[in-house]
Amino acid sequence: MPEYDLLLLRFGEITIKGKNRSRFEKAALSHVKLLLRAYPRTEARKDYGRIYVVLNGEPAHEIIDALKNVFGVTSISPMNTVSSNLEDILSGATSFMKGISWAGEKTFKVSAKRAWKGFPHPSLEMNKLVSTPILMAVPGLKVDVHHPAVNLRVEIREQETYLYTEVIQAAGGYPLGSNGKAMLLLSGGIDSPVAGWSAMRRGLEIECVHFHSYPFTSKKAEEKVLNLARVLSSYVGQIKVHLVPFTEIQTILSQSGHDNLMITLMRRAMLRIATRLAENNGALALVTGDSLGQVASQTLSSMNVIGRATDLPLLRPLVMSDKEEIISMARQIGTYELSILPYEDCCTLFVPKSPATNPNLRIIESAEASLTQLTEEIEKAVQGTETLCIRPDQDIDRSTGEEPVVQDKWF
Ligand SMILES: Nc1ncnc2c1ncn2[C@@H]1O[C@H](COP(=O)(O)OP(=O)(O)OP(=O)(O)O)[C@@H](O)[C@H]1O
Numbered sequence: 425m426p427e428y429d430l431l432l433l434r435f436g437e438i439t440i441k442g443k444n445r446s447r448f449e450k451a452a453l454s455h456v457k458l459l460l461r462a463y464p465r466t467e468a469r470k471d472y473g474r475i476y477v478v479l480n481g482e483p484a485h486e487i488i489d490a491l492k493n494v495f496g497v498t499s500i501s502p503m504n505t506v507s508s509n510l511e512d513i514l515s516g517a518t519s520f521m522k523g524i525s526w527a528g529e530k531t532f533k534v535s536a537k538r539a540w541k542g543f544p545h546p547s548l549e550m551n552k553l554v555s556t557p558i559l560m561a562v563p564g565l566k567v568d569v570h571h572p573a574v575n576l577r578v579e580i581r582e583q584e585t586y587l588y589t590e591v592i593q594a595a596g597g598y599p600l601g602s603n604g605k606a607m608l609l610l611s612g613g614i615d616s617p618v619a620g621w622s623a624m625r626r627g628l629e630i631e632c633v634h635f636h637s638y639p640f641t642s643k644k645a646e647e648k649v650l651n652l653a654r655v656l657s658s659y660v661g662q663i664k665v666h667l668v669p670f671t672e673i674q675t676i677l678s679q680s681g682h683d684n685l686m687i688t689l690m691r692r693a694m695l696r697i698a699t700r701l702a703e704n705n706g707a708l709a710l711v712t713g714d715s716l717g718q719v720a721s722q723t724l725s726s727m728n729v730i731g732r733a734t735d736l737p738l739l740r741p742l743v744m745s746d747k748e749e750i751i752s753m754a755r756q757i758g759t760y761e762l763s764i765l766p767y768e769d770c771c772t773l774f775v776p777k778s779p780a781t782n783p784n785l786r787i788i789e790s791a792e793a794s795l796t797q798l799t800e801e802i803e804k805a806v807q808g809t810e811t812l813c814i815r816p817d818q819d820i821d822r823s824t825g826e827e828p829v830v831q832d833k834w835f
Pocket residue numbers: 608609610611612613614615616617633634635636694711712713714715718719721769770771
């Protein structure tokens with residue numbers, strides 16, 4: 425393998441963002457620097473539309489694996505730098521190509537780019553000049569300009585010249601926090617962690633809100649959710665989780681006399697609480713893992729009635745995704761195995777036999793109005809919320825050894 429001394433990180437769509445570009449690039453650079461703390465010899469700098477990481481002997485591919493998760497970065501190339509004179513470029517390119525271990529076909533082409541117009545040899549001439557000593561130095565190597573196994577890029581700049589062959593795909597999207605902050609309603613299921621990752625990838629800073637019904641839900645269930653938040657935190661350095669006590673509210677809602685509307689009522693109460701927490705924490709939107717038609721509370725009609733419980737934009741990144749697509753994303757981001765652990769969610773205690781798929785807003789609003797303590801309990805839940813800051817390396821142990829209290833008398 426060639427000895428790499430520099431990484432090139434490219435931005436994608438954010439380069440078209442005009443005056444916001446500098447703000448976005450700064451956000452991406454601070455995210456890169458955060459992840460580079462584990463590699464103290466590295467130095468990161470930004471240069472119009474790109475970030476460069478000087479490796480100073482730190483391991484290129486290990487660092488690329490970490491930096492692939494930086495939102496806003498579309499691709500990464502490990503590079504060799506040489507000085508921008510013909511002799512150094514030719515000898516540098518030759519030893520670079522000698523360092524490659526060939527698995528299949530031994531074909532290549534050179535793609536030179538003269539970004540510095542003061543360099544005396546134009547790009548096409550450079551392709552030929554660079555290829556010649558390589559063909560002499562690597563036995564069995566052939567040129568294939570259409571489908572080469574290796575494309576050696578030679579980027580000639582005034583200060584130095586970059587040599588590279590790999591363009592490794594990265595997360596893309598927008599840099600962390602560059603589009604503001606939102607509250608993610610995080611259950612222990614498969615969907616909401618994926619929705620959270622998708623929102624973060626779109627440049628949103630996320631704080632998580634989780635509703636628990638302790639002691640009817642166990643501390644193990646809570647631990648599972650915190651571990652999911654920990655996986656999400658590995659993409660951004662740290663993440664806040666608000667743990668909301670929901671038992672009293674569920675008890676009150678279960679007295680509405682509308683068993684089949686219970687899920688709708690619970691979701692609306694969750695949105696009202698999450699909205700209050702958003703206001704308290706400077707967030708401008710709510711994010712859920714809803715996917716159209718997946719369950720009774722996610723029919724268009726249910727979404728309509730539930731969504732009206734908040735004035736904030738309700739973002740549903742997975743709304744048009746199939747379950748298979750969501751599962752595949754969950755596997756990719758590392759949340760799937762945790763999500764399928766069998767711990768109970770607060771709402772599963774209240775799933776009615778035939779939940780309404782077409783709830784009526786007027787009936788729901790009058791049911792809520794008849795529950796005189798509801799607003800007060802919502803405020804109490806906001807006040808009783810416990811907030812934790814989760815980091816990727818944190819040990820999470822919420823276990824008290826107690827089993828959840830079995831509650832089978834709700835309906
Ligand atoms: N206990 C909870 N705490 C926080 N948010 C929740 C909770 N339960 C549900 N939600 C939110 O409501 C959405 C819909 O939940 P529901 O259980 O109906 O669907 P789901 O498809 O199973 O989603 P998930 O896999 O995320 O649990 C979730 O994606 C999540 O955003």
